[in-house]
Amino acid sequence: MQKGLMKLDERKVLNKISRFLNREAKSRNAKCVVIGISGGIDSTVTTYLSAQSLGSDKVLGLLLPDYSVTPKIDVKHGLEISKKLKINYELIDIGKGKNQIIKKFPRNKLAKxxxxxxxxxxxxxxxxxxxxxxxxxTADKSELQLGYFTKYGDGGADIFPIADLYKTEVRKIARYMKVPQDIIEKQSSARLWKGQTAEGEIGVSYETIDKILNQINFNKILKNSPVPEIMGVDRKDVNTVIEWIKSNRHKHELPIPRCNFNF
Incomplete structure (x- = not known):
């Protein structure tokens, strides 16, 4: 049975993720965990959870802006969070290096x-x-089920602590942990290009996406089962989400080592 979006027990979730992080770090003999800090909600919550579970001294945050697409407010938020949590962090501008590498590559917006x-x-x-x-x-359940991630990019990591939380649930956890409101309310974006937002690219709000994902059988959708009617949700939005899932079928073949919630 799927977890209800309105019945999130924040304390149990935090305890579960904390045990997961400690177990995985110990089993892998890790001296630290490394997190890409974007200034967004997912990376912020993941950093909070890691610092609180493992200790600030065991967390290294890397801020890796490309200022041609990364807003300065994201870097500001990332620095504020890193300093607030007292983790080790480094800020590295990767834009010039990226441009030098792809200088003679074929031009393609998505590939870039x-x-x-x-x-x-x-x-x-x-x-x-x-x-x-x-x-x-730092990927969440909404992104992973939609396939809204880059294969061998943000979809490639050793562990995914918030991978069983929908985006709307991540925001609830953020409020519970008292993450700054500016970050909670910020529009989600992979910063793939200037002005890009996740909801703008997908065409559906995360509130609606999560309602749909929570009420469909994900595995049956991948097997082309009939799409169900979902009360209170426009059929067009349901079809949009289903098409995202199906078009990214190849991404669902990747093994994702995630923290699962079975309360």
Missing amino acids: ANFLVRLRMAILYYYAAAREGIVVG
Whole structure:
């Protein structure tokens, strides 16, 4: 049975994730965890959870802006969170390096955007290897089920602590942990290009997306079962979400080491 969106027990969720993080770090003999800090809700919640569960000294946050697409407010929020949680962090402008690498590559907007995401993940793994740590992914359940992530980019990490929480549930956890309101209310964006937002690209709000995802049988949808009617949700929005899932079928083949909630 799927977990109801309105019945989230924040305390149980935090305890579950804390045990997961400690167990995974210990089993992998990790001296630290490395997190890409974007200034968004998912990376902020993941950083809060990691710092509270493992200790601030065991967390390394990397802020990796490309200022051609990264708003300065994201960097500001990332720095504020890193300082507030007293974690180790580094700020690295990767824009110039990225441009130098792809200077003679074929021009393609989406390929360029995905390369940026994969470059960030490569840097996270470099630091994880150098510090004998593991990379903690920040993807949530909404993104993973939609396939709204870059293969071998933000979809590639050692563990995913919030992967069984819908976006709307991540926001509830954020409020419970007293994450700054500016971050909670910020529009989600992968910052693939200037002005890009997740909801704008998908075409449906996360509140509606999560209602749909929570009421469909994900595995049956992948097997082309009939799409159900969902009370209070426009059929067009349901079809949009289903098409996102089906068009990203290849991404669901990836093994995602996630923290699962079975209360």
